[in-house]
Amino acid sequence: MKNIIEEAVAYAVKVNAHGDRFIQNLKLAFEWTGDPAFAHWIAEAIDQEKNILVIGRCGSGKTKLVSELLGMIDPSKKFRYIYRSIEDTFRDYEMPPEFHDRIEYSINMGKVPFHILKRDIPSEDPRYWMKPDFFVIDDIHRGDLSNIASRIKKDLQLPMIATFQSYNKDDLDYISIHLKRFFDIYIVVESYQNISHVLFNQGDE
Secondary structure, rough: OOHEEEEEEHHHHHHHHHHHHHHHHHHHHHHOOOOOOHHHHHHHHOOOOEEEEEOOOOOOOOHHHHHHHHHHHOOOOOEEEEEEEOOOOOOOOOHHHHHHHHEEEEOOOOOOEEEEOOOOOOOOOOHHHHHOOOEEEEEHHHHHHHHOOOOOHHHOOOOOOEEEEOOOOHHHHHHHEEEEEOOOOEEEEEOEEEEEEEEEEEOOO
16 A cells, blocks of 8 residues: 555656645555555646546535545635534534634525524724635535526636535436536545546536
8 A cells, every 4th residue: 555655646746746735735645445446537637726526425424525625725825614403503523623723704604594603703804704725515405506596606716625415326427417517526435435437517518
């Protein structure tokens, strides 16, 4: 295992003069894939701020992988967190506490009307209305995901990481029809630290 990781790192250094963060991200990604090529593509997607869709069944580890991806991103960057929960506060498996101070504000799609939790900053402070660096969208209904991803892609033009529950071919067809144009790379998770596929959006070709 160690030799494979070392080979993957050596390959990354050879093909591109990436910095230390990329190399560290490569190692983290490899823990989930066991495939040097998959690990490189994931680390590169983070480095290039690509739009990422994490696909898998309920309980497969999608949100855990999102947390790993967040750990790969520059910690100075803030994000807007859109999720679905019956709770008024975060649950541990939704967003680990170490990322809470990076949340610009969160939107709970499980509440009607939508429940918004802003950071503890006075409204007169300019930072209160600061635009986030990227979006994290986790475990929301597919129709909401399609609408929100469209807005982010077309109007805000900011990077995003999202999750999508997939059980059968109909779910994959939904991605192809309604979500494909919004994401650059798709990561298929079978179980915790078990990525089976990393796919690229090839456009309409």
